[in-house]
Amino acid sequence: MKINWGTGIVIAFALFMTFILYFVFKVQSDSKYDNELVVEEYYKHDVHFGDEMVRIQNAHDLAQKPIITNTPEGITIVFPVVFVPKNIKGNVSLYRPSNKKLDFEVAISLSNSTLLIPKKSLVGGRWDINMEWQYDGKSYLTKETVYIN
Known part of the structure; x- marks a missing residue:
């Protein structure tokens, strides 16, 4: 099966988005990466x-x-x-x-x-x-x- 350049760009873009979303969810859900405010109010x-x-x-x-x-x-x-x-x-x-x-x-x-x-x-x-x-x-x-x- 041959993939043309347009399909390759879409696949690369989808993989990149998946990679970024994985790290966003990991940082938000893991307490090790707590991002608290220095001052509450x-x-x-x-x-x-x-x-x-x-x-x-x-x-x-x-x-x-x-x-x-x-x-x-x-x-x-x-x-x-x-x-x-x-x-x-x-x-x-x-x-x-x-x-x-x-x-x-x-x-x-x-x-x-x-x-x-x-x-x-x-x-x-x-x-x-x-x-x-x-x-x-x-x-x-x-x-x-x-x-x-």
Whole structure:
């Protein structure tokens, strides 16, 4: 049986469509390829974008900024000594881009200038850290990405 070029193009096109549809269904049905949103209510979050930029600028304008580091004990956040630790309020949100179920928040409550997030509560990989904090009536937002081994 001889296939002309028109039939060959139709067969090739049908095979290509089948190939693409197979991968679309595989990604949509397999939980390994979960495609969750980073923020649940994206548009509500987007409305406050201007306020967020002001808080980021406030943190950027500080002469001495908080330092977020990855240590063997976990993630350490060290506030400058010019701040009185008991007057710093806020929370640290840790987002795991690959798995929403691992996200958590830690309240900032300091007796000294250091906050430690223990390594036992952190799974290896990338963590996005959003630290929202207030000091003397002024709001700040510090964003950082840390990789845990």
